[in-house]
Amino acid sequence: MAVIKTTSEQTRLLARLMRAEAEGEGELGMLMVGNVGVNRVLANCLDFKNIRNLQQMVYQKPGGFEATVKSYFYQRARDRDIRLAQRAVNGERTHPASNSLWFFRPQGGCPATWYDQQNSGRFKNHCFFSPTSEDCPAVYKF
Secondary structure, X not given: OOOOOOOHHHHHHHXXXXXXXXXXXXXXXXXXXXXXXXXXXXXXXXXXXXXXXXXXXXXXXXXXXXXXHOHHHHOOOOHHHXXXXXXXXXXOOOOOOOOOOEEEOOOOOOOOXXXXXXXXXXXXXXXXXXXXXOOOHHHXXX
């Protein structure tokens, strides 16, 4: 059962984002990007107040994703990517992205904090950062 309201069109949009941001990190890395996206819709805190659906989350300005300005993002979603996006929408979470709202790919090691948010871990090339449960309780509810 979905943890956020979405449409099939928005799920395909999430699938395209996941692939564009993390295809080189395999399905697990792509799922973690999906976790961040779903968390941003759930959060209603910090930089993500009034982000209520996947389309708003993907195209948020400022603070959105770099992939949306690259041509690769605009390719049609593949079936396997859509299935992976649906798993994220259904609430499948993977550490270190389980409660994360941010990720980025540093040149070297992951910093302990990024914009005052704690590092929750690294997966391959991406570092993930999570708010506290006090700052964003909604991303810790399920």
